[in-house]
Amino acid sequence: MTETDNRTGAGDATEPGMFCLVLHSHLPWLANHGRWPVGEEWLYQSWAASYLPLTAMLRRLSDEGRAHLLTLGITPVLAAQLDDPHCLAGMHHWLGNWQIRAHEAAGMPDDAHRDLGAREHRASAAALADFELRWRHGGSPVLRDLLDREAFELLGGPLAHPFQPLLDPRLRAYSLREGLADAAARWNCTPTxxxxxxxxxTPGMETGYAEAGVTHFMVDGPALRGDTSLGRPVRESDVVAFGRDLQVSYRVWSPKSGYPGHGAYRDFHTYDHDTGLKPARVTGRTVDSADKAPYDPALASAAVDRHVADFVATVRKRLRGESERIGRPALVVAAFDTELFGHWWHEGPEWLEKVLRALPEAGIRVGTLDDARRQGYVGEPVQLENSSWGSGKDWRVWADDQVSDLVQLNSEVVATALDTVDKTHDADTAPGRPALRNRVNDQILREALMTVSSDWAFMVSKDSAAGYARDRAHKHAHATREIAAAVSAGKEVAANRLAEGWNRADGLFPGLDARRLPGRDQRLTGTEGGAS
Incomplete structure (x- = not known):
């Protein structure tokens, strides 16, 4: 790749180094597991507010000949929902309902509701038209088109989003390889x-990454002791860790401050009780919802322009400072959850598009993580230690006392699943005969992976719909145990019936095949930190 292949706008880069924007798109499996206040509604809100605008923005910039705009992580479990027929039908219904609510607001006698209704009608009509034109056959065709244009670099991940350091090494390796294969099946693109x-x-995971074909991955800035100016090969491997630059990332989103809290932006928490729409602006961080001022799009757009200019100036200053400090062109990586842009921060998609235009116009080279790796933004190896991007940058969110019951549950369920699959495989395998696919074993592993999703412990630790999270973990644990018990008792008919029943709710990852689970005696490298 040449130095000019990844330019996103007119003009030559005049600032040192490279800037990478990384977005992580993820929601747990919500289909068929409740609707409101936690459940499918969460998916449809994020889809309408974040995923539709993001892909539309990438398409516009790509139509202008721009490429390598950002690095976009899409977890297999989210990708599954964007392709799922049930979710597609539910999303179409949700968009229609949004338009109906807009019409209800527009028909009310006061000016505030009429303005709100008109604004929401325009937004819902545009979203509905985009969805019906491009999304009715799923998200994969939409994203495949953008990948073919090289609009972004795709980051993959393991099936069902487990917290890998605490996962049994066999299931960890299986989940990662299956997750990468799932991406290849959907998009004809295997993420590196x-x-x-x-x-x-945890130490050792880099070896497993290398064996799966992974060349680079994200860590939080403190994992690299705050020096995120270059990617770093991890330990004795060639796998590169890129760190999130907190100084730049926190300009947008931080625990205490950031652009979305500006008084002109639409308030996420304030609802119009008649229509469920959001009529107010933030106004002030200590202002009660009843006292919030009406939302004004012009004020919000002006704030976006100021925050775009501030971010560009921040990136420029950071690139210059870090390049001078290390004596070579430096890398700046800003990383966020995709759902911040649109779902949590209404004006986020507008800000993103303006930033991606403004950065190259300011002489700042923009590229992907793979661009950075290939173009030599890599320093000396690092002895990476246990880390995460959660509170404390350690594992407390997923392993501390408040979630000890889930840690124990995960350990027991994984042991049950692996033991059952192993015994079935041993009984069904005969010398000289290929093993046949076993849909019961497939569902056992599917439910076990759903049990160990990192989302449940996160939601409990953060007291965010903790009851729903515990219910989901135990529901999938029950499914695993129920099917496994029928298998162990030799009740083949019952096991098949149970597996088929649970698959109707949890039928994601149709390519999942238990025959590819590493055997008990198969040597696994990169498992030094494995638990349970």
């Missing part, structure tokens, strides 16, 4: 980079 769930890492 990944965003490991929660940026969770």
């Amino acid at each position: 980079g990944i965003w490991g769930p929660e940026c969770g890492y």
Whole structure:
């Protein structure tokens, strides 16, 4: 790749180094597991507010001949929902309902509701038209088109988003390889980079990454002791860790401040109770919802322009400072959850597009993580230690006392699943005969992977719909145990019936094949940190 292949706008790069924007797109499996207040509604809100605008923005910039705009992680579990027929039908219904609510607001007698209704009608009509034109056959065709244009670099990940450092080494290796294969099946693109769930890492995982074909992955800045100016080969491997630059990333989103909290932006938490729409602006961080001022799009757009200019200036200053400090062109990586842009921060998609235009106009080279790796933005190896991007940058969110019951549950369920699959495989395998696919074993592994999703412990630790999270973990654990018990008792008919029943709710990852699970005696490298 030449130095000019990844330019995103007119003009030559005049600033030192490279800037990479990385977005991580993820939601747990929500289909068929509740609707409101937690469940499919969460998926449809994020789809409408974040995924539709993001892909539309990438398409516009790509139509202008721009490429290598950003690095986009899409977890297999989210990709499955964007392709799932049930979710597609539900999303179409949700968009229609959004338009109906807009019409209800527009029909109310006061000016505030009429303005709100008109604004929401325009937004819902545009989203509905985009969805019906491009998305009705799933998200894969939409993303495949953008990948073919080289609009972004795809980051993959393991099936069902487990916290990998605490996962049994066999299931960890299986989940990663199956996740990469799932991406290849959907998009004809096998990612070489990944965003490991929660940026969770333990020594040895880099070896497993290398064996799976992964060349680079994301960590949080403190995992590199705050020096994120270059990617770093991890330990004795050639696998490169890229760190999130907190100084730049926190300009946008931080625990205490950031652009979305500006008073002109639409308030996420305030609803119009008649229509469920959001009529207010933030106004002030300490202002009660009842006292919030009406949303004004012009004020919000002006704030976006100021924050775009501030971010470009921040990136420029950071690139210059880090390049001078290390004596060579430096790398700056800003990384966020995709859902921040649109779902949590209404104006986020507008800000993103303007930033991606403004950065190259300011002489800043923009590229992907793979661009950075290939073009030599890599320093000396690092002895990476246990880390995550959660509170404390350690594992406490997924392993501390408040979730000890889930840690124990995960350990027991994984042991049950692996033991059952192993015994079935041993009984069904005869010398000289190929093993036949076993849909019961497939569903056992599918439910076990759903049990160990990192989302459940996160939601409990953060007290965010903790009851729903615990219910989901135990529901999938029950499914695993119920099917496994029928298998162990020799009740083949019952086991098949149970597996088929659970598959109707949890039928994601149709390519998942238990025959590819590493055997008990298969030597696994990169498992030094494995637990359970």
